[in-house]
Amino acid sequence: MENKIPLMVPDIKPDDIKAVTDVLQTGMLIQGKQVALFEQDVARYLNVKHAIAISNGTATLHLALIAAGIGQGHEVIVPALSYVATANVVELVGATPVFVDIDLQTFNIDVSKIESAITPKTKAIIPVHEFGLLANMELLMPIAIKHNLIVIEDAACALAASVGCQFAGTFGTLGSFSFHPRKAITSGEGGMLITNDDALEKKLRVLRNHGIQMEDGKMQFVAAGFNYRLTDFQAALVHSQFKRLPQILAYKQTLAQAYLCALQHCKNIMLPIIPNGYYHTWQSFHIIIEGIQRDEVIMRLQDVGIGTNYGAQCIPQQKYYQYKYKLNTATLFPNALKAYQQGLVLPLYEKLSVADIQHVATALLKIVG
Numbered sequence: 001m002e003n004k005i006p007l008m009v010p011d012i013k014p015d016d017i018k019a020v021t022d023v024l025q026t027g028m029l030i031q032g033k034q035v036a037l038f039e040q041d042v043a044r045y046l047n048v049k050h051a052i053a054i055s056n057g058t059a060t061l062h063l064a065l066i067a068a069g070i071g072q073g074h075e076v077i078v079p080a081l082s083y084v085a086t087a088n089v090v091e092l093v094g095a096t097p098v099f100v101d102i103d104l105q106t107f108n109i110d111v112s113k114i115e116s117a118i119t120p121k122t123k124a125i126i127p128v129h130e131f132g133l134l135a136n137m138e139l140l141m142p143i144a145i146k147h148n149l150i151v152i153e154d155a156a157c158a159l160a161a162s163v164g165c166q167f168a169g170t171f172g173t174l175g176s177f178s179f180h181p182r183k184a185i186t187s188g189e190g191g192m193l194i195t196n197d198d199a200l201e202k203k204l205r206v207l208r209n210h211g212i213q214m215e216d217g218k219m220q221f222v223a224a225g226f227n228y229r230l231t232d233f234q235a236a237l238v239h240s241q242f243k244r245l246p247q248i249l250a251y252k253q254t255l256a257q258a259y260l261c262a263l264q265h266c267k268n269i270m271l272p273i274i275p276n277g278y279y280h281t282w283q284s285f286h287i288i289i290e291g292i293q294r295d296e297v298i299m300r301l302q303d304v305g306i307g308t309n310y311g312a313q314c315i316p317q318q319k320y321y322q323y324k325y326k327l328n329t330a331t332l333f334p335n336a337l338k339a340y341q342q343g344l345v346l347p348l349y350e351k352l353s354v355a356d357i358q359h360v361a362t363a364l365l366k367i368v369g
């Protein structure tokens with residue numbers, strides 16, 4: 001049955017479409033004004049010195065690791081539960097991902113387990129702000145500082161997530177965002193890196209653009225760079241949505257509250273926890289299902305026209321990582337494995353109404369009991 005309520009549909013408004021067509025009509029599809037304008041607004045909003053737009057949220061992390069000098073012989077600590085890109089980029093630069101289990105209440109890295117994973121080879125930590133909730137950076141940053149580790153925040157799902165008045169992506173050396181269509185705002189494919197470090201910013205801009213640096217008005221190729229640029233029409237699309245980000249996030253709070261209220265008494269559903277002082281941006285409304293196979297729940301919801309999916313991968317459980325590292329995930333990462341096997345993401349986006357949320361919750365409760 002076709003989904004009446006798909007898992008996600010981006011809300012592209014007439015203004016967003018106009019912003020794109022305006023750029024298309026200029027003929028300046030890349031390296032025009034739009035990327036720089038979007039970068040300036042994001043930097044201002046997050047209160048950081050530099051924002052560098054990149055072609056997607058995997059390229060952001062890849063570039064961040066390269067600019068930070070991480071490569072062969074280095075270890076990078078990553079949570080065992082995330083989208084697989086978080087660890088893939090570590091592999092791609094020739095370093096070794098060292099997995100740490102998550103806290104099952106927040107689905108973020110269990111900070112109490114980080115120190116025992118640090119070795120003399122450890123060079124960086126990539127905390128992930130999973131599903132739109134900030135990891136515990138107040139506890140993580142002192143550990144990173146004590147051990148002289150670079151922190152690259154994977155805030156792919158967490159634009160504007162915060163604790164107190166500090167935003168995701170602004171605690172570490174670098175913060176990384178994605179504008180994939182399942183995020184609050186989208187450019188189709190797209191990403192952004194933020195940093196307060198001037199030298200890193202320079203490096204990132206050079207690496208993003210074929211290693212090109214302007215010297216005395218001349219183009220010099222000073223590094224073996226990438227083409228990780230965002231196009232101008234993509235920047236215009238996501239920038240147009242960015243202008244209404246506060247409204248989008250406020251509406252998502254309303255929808256999340258509707259789920260929390262409707263599902264609160266079900267003993268077979270573990271609801272997400274929002275620690276005191278944290279602002280969850282609800283990129284995903286992720287729950288744990290008990291007492292019934294999660295995949296059966298996905299199929300039965302599909303039968304009644306509701307799209308759901310699992311939340312994130314237990315990365316060391318995936319074929320590539322099993323083949324290479326052969327880690328016993330059940331004993332080493334029981335929480336990540338549980339979230340991977342029993343986690344379920346419910347639809348939550350601007351195009352849905354509170355009545356839609358209640359409809360999904362009612363259908364779910366009929367199945368889960």
Ligand SMILES: Cc1ncc(COP(=O)(O)O)c(C=O)c1O
Nearest residue numbers: 056057058083085156178179180
């Ligand atoms: C936590 C996390 N990191 C990285 C990425 C990769 O981002 P992208 O799909 O833009 O490459 C994603 C994907 O959505 C993600 O969820």
